[in-house]
Every structure is written in structure tokens, then in C-alpha cells.
Amino acid sequence: MQDHGDACRLTGLGRTYGRGTSAHHALGGIDLAIRANEFFTLLGPSGCGKTTLLRLIAGFDQPTVGEIAIFGRNVAGMPPEDRPVNTVFQHYALFPHLTVAENVGFALRMLGRPRAEIAATVARMVELVGLEGMEQRRPDQLSGGQKQRVALARALAPGPKILLLDEPLSALDAKLRQRMRSELKALQRETGITFVFVTHDQDEALAMSDRIAVMQGGRVQQLGRPEEIYEAPANRFVADFIGGANLIPARMGPEGAMAEGLGTIPATGTSGAEVTLAIRPERLAILPAGGHQPGDLGPLVVAERIYMGNELSFRLEGAAVPLHVTLPRGGLRGALDFAPGDRVALRPETGAIRVLAS
Numbered sequence: 074m075q076d077h078g079d080a081c082r083l084t085g086l087g088r089t090y091g092r093g094t095s096a097h098h099a100l101g102g103i104d105l106a107i108r109a110n111e112f113f114t115l116l117g118p119s120g121c122g123k124t125t126l127l128r129l130i131a132g133f134d135q136p137t138v139g140e141i142a143i144f145g146r147n148v149a150g151m152p153p154e155d156r157p158v159n160t161v162f163q164h165y166a167l168f169p170h171l172t173v174a175e176n177v178g179f180a181l182r183m184l185g186r187p188r189a190e191i192a193a194t195v196a197r198m199v200e201l202v203g204l205e206g207m208e209q210r211r212p213d214q215l216s217g218g219q220k221q222r223v224a225l226a227r228a229l230a231p232g233p234k235i236l237l238l239d240e241p242l243s244a245l246d247a248k249l250r251q252r253m254r255s256e257l258k259a260l261q262r263e264t265g266i267t268f269v270f271v272t273h274d275q276d277e278a279l280a281m282s283d284r285i286a287v288m289q290g291g292r293v294q295q296l297g298r299p300e301e302i303y304e305a306p307a308n309r310f311v312a313d314f315i316g317g318a319n320l321i322p323a324r325m326g327p328e329g330a331m332a333e334g335l336g337t338i339p340a341t342g343t344s345g346a347e348v349t350l351a352i353r354p355e356r357l358a359i360l361p362a363g364g365h366q367p368g369d370l371g372p373l374v375v376a377e378r379i380y381m382g383n384e385l386s387f388r389l390e391g392a393a394v395p396l397h398v399t400l401p402r403g404g405l406r407g408a409l410d411f412a413p414g415d416r417v418a419l420r421p422e423t424g425a426i427r428v429l430a431s
Contacts, residue, residue, distance in 0.1 A: 078108055079107065079108060079109065079142075079144075079145075080107050080143065080144060080234065081105075081130060081144075081235060082105070082106045083103050083104060083126075083130075083140070084140045085102060085103075086103040086129065086136050086139035087137050087138040087139055088129060088136050089137045098291055099122050100136075100292075102292065103293060104293075105296070107235075107267060108267070108284075109267055110265050110267060111283040112258060112261045112268045113267065113268065113285075113286070114269075114270045114281065114282040114286070115270070116275065116278040116287050116315075117273065117294075118289065118314070121291070123288050124240075127239055130143075130158065130235070130269065131160050133153055135150065136149075144234060157235065158233050158234065159236055159237070160236075160237040161221075161228045161239065161241045162224070163241060165212075165221060165223070165241075167223055167224060167227075169213060172209050172210060172211055173204060173207050173209070173223050174199070176227050177195045177198050177223065177227045178194070179227060180227065181194060184231065194230050195208075198226035198229055198230050201263070202223075203222065204219065204223065217245050218245060218252075221242070221245065225257075233266065235267045235269060236269070238257075238268060238269065241257075242257075242272070250277075254280050257270075258280075275314065275316065278299070279299045279315075282298075283298070285297065285298075285302050289310050289314075294311050295307040303315055306318065306351060306427065308430070309351075309429055312427070312429060316353055318352060319397060320394070320429075321350040321392065321394060323340075323347075323350050324347055324348070325345060325348055326345075327344055330428065332370075332392065335371065335392050335419075340428050341428070342428055348429065349429040350426050351426070352425055352426050352427075355399045355400075356422045357398045358420040358421075358422070359398050359411060359419060360409070360418045360419070360420055361417060361418070368420065369418045369419065370392075370419040370420070370421065371416075373390065373396065374389065374391050374415070375412065375415045375417060376388045376395065382402075383402055384400060384401050385410065386398070387399075387400070389419070396419070398419065
């Protein structure tokens with residue numbers, strides 16, 4: 074039964090290309106409910122299935138198995154133009170011979186809307202994306218960020234219920250990409266349209282999303298709010314992909330997890346079980362060796378110090394795997410500095426260590 078709060082519900086969705094031994098299972102058993110009016114992100118590395126999933130929702134491709142419902146309506150077999158969705162592509166796909174106004178109004182003209190309605194909608198969309206005064210420019214007269222705004226305005230003009238965005242920020246430079254994150258999120262709030270955003274960039278996903286589906290191997294590895302995904306990763310892949318956690322092999326003992334070079338770490342689990350301990354680099358304090366307190370880890374040796382402007386990053390050796398620690402410059406935690414060769418200990422924040430199955 075479709076929940077009226079769902080913009081899109083995917084049930085048992087799968088997509089296989091080819092047959093027999095050459096078959097490639099791009100997606101397998103996807104069950105997702107994307108809520109109305111949310112900024113929803115599909116996040117994962119290249120080849121994880123996120124763009125395939127977006128194409129299935131758009132109607133550019135059809136599932137091998139499973140169902141897609143958009144606001145309660147089964148859209149199986151429905152062509153893209155009949156679905157209440159629109160797509161913003163990675164490279165914008167603007168018509169080079171048309172002006173900004175003509176690009177924005179293109180879909181409305183194809184739909185046969187009255188001229189006055191087209192003009193009013195174009196004016197409203199141009200204002201919404203902050204391109205007033207540029208209506209008569211052509212794409213070759215625009216910057217990358219301006220082209221992206223035109224693509225957004227064109228996609229929003231027909232009034233879709235869902236806007237699909239396929240890595241739309243990847244062609245922009247770092248500073249503009251960061252600014253466009255805020256603008257996209259503000260645009261989503263202002264329009265109230267459901268945004269489904271595809272990216273491989275974890276920072277984009279964390280900064281913009283209401284919820285994130287982390288994908289790998291054609292499956293959803295974890296679904297949740299950005300804070301849930303980052304602070305409580307479901308498995309090794311999510312812990313490593315989002316934020317680059319330290320992943321430490323350990324064996325559970327009667328008093329905690331025993332890890333090479335680190336001693337016994339307070340943790341709970343089945344005695345004798347092989348586990349992985351996940352600890353974020355910024356949730357470790359680095360201290361001079363010798364003043365050990367219960368729960369401190371080490372001693373370790375500083376192998377590398379990296380200055381990053383507002384923070385220092387250290388690579389430490391002496392455990393089963395190299396460990397990474399990130400400290401802010403200044404403040405209480407950033408008061409101490411260390412050089413390669415220094416012997417140090419680590420002190421995890423309370424609740425910072427997460428036990429994952431190996």
C-alpha cells in the first residue's frame with residue numbers, strides 16, 4: 074500500500090544487462106521509499122548502481138524485475154515524458170543556439186502551453202535561479218555555474234513532482250561547487266519539490282541531504298540521515314567511504330577488543346570473535362607517550378605530519394594498520410603539535426569506537 078508521504082517507492086527493483094555468464098547485475102533487490110518534499114541522495118563510488126537507479130526512475134531504462142511507483146501510481150513501461158519527473162544531467166545538455174529564456178521555456182513550448190503562460194513561467198524560473206538580466210544570452214556566453222542554473226530552471230519550468238539530478242556539480246570548480254550546494258538546498262526548500270540527487274562526493278551528500286542511501290555493488294548498504302550514516306556506519310564499506318574511518322582489526326576478549334599495538338580497547342562483543350573497530354580521525358586525541366590512562370591506545374610513532382591550514386593530520390604507525398588522526402589548529406585539542414618520530418598515545422572520545430563485523 075503506497076504511503077501518501079512517499080514521492081517514489083521502489084520495490085524489489087533489479088536491473089540485469091546481458092545473459093548467462095556475461096550477465097551484469099547492475100542493481101539487485103532495491104527497496105526504497107523516497108519521501109515527498111525531501112532532498113534525497115544516492116551516494117556511492119563509480120559503478121555502484123546509483124545512476125542506473127536514477128535512469129529507472131526517470132524512465133530512460135526499464136527494470137528487469139520490481140516495481141516503481143511515483144506518488145502512488147505504477148509507472149512500469151511509462152515513457153519519460155509521461156512521468157511527473159524531470160532530470161538535470163551532469164553536462165547540462167543546453168541547446169547552444171537558444172537563449173537562456175528559450176532554453177528555459179523549451180519544454181513548455183513542446184507541451185503547447187500558451188505564449189503568455191510560457192513567458193510568465195520563464196520569468197519566474199529565471200528569477201528563482203538568479204539569472205535576471207541574462208535572458209537573451211546564449212550558453213557560450215555563460216559561466217559553468219550560470220549554465221547549471223539554466224539547466225535547473227529548464228527542468229523546473231514544467232512543474233515536475235520529482236527532480237532528478239545526475240552529478241550536476243561535478244563539472245564545476247571546488248569553490249563554485251561549494252556555493253552551489255547551498256543554492257541547490259535552498260532551491261529545494263523554496264519549491265517544495267522532491268530532489269533525488271546522485272553523487273560520489275560524500276561532502277556534497279552530508280551537506281545537502283535530508284537522507285542518504287549509500288550504495289555499493291548494486292545494493293543499498295545503509296539508509297539514514299547524514300548524522301546517522303556518519304556517526305553509526307552499518308558496515309566496513311560505509312565507515313571507510315564516508316569520512317575515511319580508521320578500521321582496526323581486533324579480537325574480542327573477556328575485557329574488550331584486543332588490537333595489535335594498541336592493547337585492550339573497551340568494547341562489547343562475543344569473546345573470540347574477529348571484529349573491526351571503526352574510529353573517526355577527528356575523534357582521537359593525540360598525547361605524548363608515557364602518561365597513559367586507562368583506555369588510552371598505544372604507544373605509537375608519528376610517521377607523517379600534514380599541515381592542512383585549519384587542521385593538522387597525522388599518520389601513526391605501530392598498530393596492525395596505520396592510524397590517522399586529525400586535529401584542529403588552535404583550541405584545546407590543537408594546543409599540542411608533534412613531529413615525525415615522536416612517540417605518542419591516543420585517547421578516543423567517549424562513544425567514538427564502533428564495533429563492526431569483520
